[in-house]
């Protein structure tokens with residue numbers, strides 16, 4: 001099968017492994033704006049290290065702190081304004097998916113102050129060119145979203161609707177994946193972001209655009225997540241396990257950003273918009289149900305069988321359920337959204353939102369709106 005869309009595997013520099021944070025010393029530029037969420041990376045000394053390395057590289061830096069989980073467009077505009085004042089030629093996103101997505105968003109509006117709304121960068125509008133003012137460096141502190149090697153961001157608008165926006169222009173120039181930066185992740189975040197990484201790999205592996213290269217990356221990620229996520233969850237201080245998960249997340253990211261995802265993500269985005277469920281947690285709960293659903297497609301079923309073998313199992317949906325259980329992740333949405341009446345009242349609009357999600361079109365089987373409504377019911381009751 002010929003590839004009809006060029007693969008892009010990371011930006012210009014991809015660093016990974018213990019100690020690679022030092023690569024920050026080699027960054028070229030004069031002014032760096034560091035974008036981050038809360039204070040944990042400031043408290044544990046990682047921010048000081050990054051600032052010290054930037055100084056060694058001859059850059060002055062300023063910190064934009066306070067990116068919230070599920071970053072809003074308002075935060076993106078606030079950061080862009082801070083950048084317009086500071087005029088960085090390097091943007092350093094330091095944190096999890098929220099910090100990285102927000103920083104990538106700020107970058108767009110910093111480069112193009114004439115753009116003022118989220119709609120300005122979404123279809124049918126053309127995506128604007130970047131890198132006239134700054135280059136993007138991502139340093140992930142979680143092992144899951146893979147925003148450091150992805151073309152996409154998820155930004156929440158003023159109506160609490162999450163918008164996934166993707167364009168290769170947003171692929172970060174430099175990704176620095178040092179497991180030490182992820183070492184302080186709490187257990188719950190380790191579990192949820194790790195299951196996001198697994199979902200990326202699984203959805204890429206059965207994507208309608210899957211190819212030889214993405215299969216190679218996704219398969220290794222699946223193998224490593226099954227082996228090392230429970231270990232990283234149990235022994236978070238072990239940097240070897242953190243490194244395996246950081247690398248698995250990164251290669252799963254390289255796969256999915258090229259061949260896209262499937263309806264686990266469509267449903268998780270929707271549940272995030274309607275009920276504020278954390279992304280990785282929603283993915284984890286929904287994934288085994290969609291494996292069963294997609295298995296009606298013989299090619300998808302065959303591929304899940306391959307993944308099950310990599311995990312040392314025969315039934316892949318059961319293997320994912322078992323992994324969830326080990327990580328303390330619930331088996332159904334009812335455990336996360338106890339108000340059943342409120343959930344059932346929005347089945348129709350949720351089905352419409354999931355159907356319209358950009359991840360739906362590469363799923364092995366594409367449900368219609370009533371099919372989605374049925375799936376939303378199935379994942380609720382378990």
Ligand SMILES: [Fe+2]
Pocket residue numbers: 145196199200265279283
């Ligand atoms: Fe994801």
